[in-house]
Amino acid sequence: MKTIQKKICLLGDFSVGKSSLVRQFVEGQFDDSYLSTIGVKISRKPVELSEKEVALNLLIWDLAGGDDYSKVTSGYLAGAAGVVMVCDITRKNTLLMLEVYSKQLTKVLKKEIPIVILANKCDLIENREIDDAQLDKISEKINAPWHFSSAKTGEGVETGFRTLSNLII
Amino acid sequence: MPPQPSFFSNESRAFELLSSRMGVAHINSDQIIESAQGITQQLALSPEVEVVSQPVSECFVELFGLEEMIDLILAGELPFLELQEVNRPNDVGGIDYFDFGLYPADKNKPNDGLILFIENTTSQGRLMQNVIQQRNELRLTQQELSKANSELHSLNELKSIFLSMAAHDLRSPLSVITTYSDLMLNSADNFDNSPFEPKYVFSRILEQSIWLNSLIDDILNLNMIEQGKFPIEMEKIDVQEPLKAVVNQFQHVLSTRNISVSFIGSEDAVWAFADKNRIKQIAFNLIGNSAKFLGDAGNITVTVSPLPEQHEIKISFADDGPGIPKQQQERLFQLFYRTPGASKFSGTGLGLYIVKTITERLDGEISVESEPGEGTSFNITLPILIVE
């Protein structure tokens, strides 16, 4: 089995759960308190794709979210093999931000790379503000599959990152 | 004057301080580290492995994947590369922040190699983190507030809709009471000569008062509307009973206007699982509506047809009035038609909205058939209850 190292980036509005998703995926832990990320945090996680006989070493870039998407420049995105775009199903404007990020992405990279959309905080389904149809629509628009996820319960987290890994390799 | 040359010498105190907070490395044109000083080595991916003579992008995770960009700087096509506030976990479970920069070693000859410049920016980073944290928390609070605000707004709207619905409903029984009281007052001096049976008239007045009372109960139960509920009490009824009762009331009131109200039903009971007061409410609205448009003469017919094969009961309220133009029929059941900019409610829209709402709550459907000059017929279907 050969080992490949790949860089992926997480993009999305502030407080949608990017850092929590990485933490759940890498360490299997979750914290209810909120600590805003500034700058960039890189974590590493090995993912075995036995069907493809590849041991993937993911370098996961957690970028500070918010309206500072203009700061998400080539220095941060260059060399990325894929992107996880995250929205928070309890805040409808976090979905709009995905389109902004997707435009920024193509502008900076000047090429298309695989994207997976995570509709996060699915444990809070009763406070839902984003419906399936809206997710289908953006999914089609930016040509990326979407999955529900919860960094809190862990639901869909592994699936999300694995889906992207498979698209990359 | 201190001796200038020794100030930045390797042995100086100034150099010692600088090297505890900064790191520099010289990168050759093949992207290999040629020399490293300060904190460079301790920030490497494997601090125990000497970084010198290794590719720079393999020593720092932050630079992995950036090889092409580094080549661009070496080719003079990109002035520099900076990564700000790179997070690194520290020994006490917190985060330290570093700025990474790659610059040409010689501004005029980029091909001569690059300088990797690393600066520990933890103190500014923490301040910045604090500011961003507060800004984001504030924004979240703002978003929650505006959400709560719009929820309150629609709740408020729901309340005023209910109030207008109720006010509209109060009017029909009140007009029956007024008419009968007026009749009685006019013949109060000589009941014996009155064409109306006082016992009958007073019982109608009483019936309408009871009906009014139940409507007022609804208004007082506003909290139910807050939960989006419109109280319905389902029971096994002969749907003809409440309809006949309303037809009866209108027959007496409308006879003075030369309007006939007739009921065509079946001998046998037509069973449904429904709310008799809500059925009365439907009849009040539809018959009252027809009466309003008929003027001084006309016919209103209420027909009940049980259709057990289709599992339904068809109730039609037909009149031979002026009819409704096609283009208005679609809007008929919309909640009070508002002229743009104004907030006045049109009279009829409300009643028909109530009728439609009730019909749907009774698992029924409503439709309208009308041609200008040909009269109007409102058709309601309700599920039938088969009683063995």
Ligand SMILES: Nc1nc2c(ncn2[C@@H]2O[C@H](COP(=O)(O)OP(=O)(O)O)[C@@H](O)[C@H]2O)c(=O)[nH]1
């Ligand atoms: N209930 C719930 N809360 C979550 C979930 N993911 C993140 N959070 C919370 O949302 C807040 C923001 O999360 P964070 O990971 O810092 O968001 P980031 O700004 O996108 O990195 C934190 O308080 C988390 O505890 C989730 O899936 N479910």
Ligand SMILES: [Mg+2]
């Ligand atoms: Mg974060």
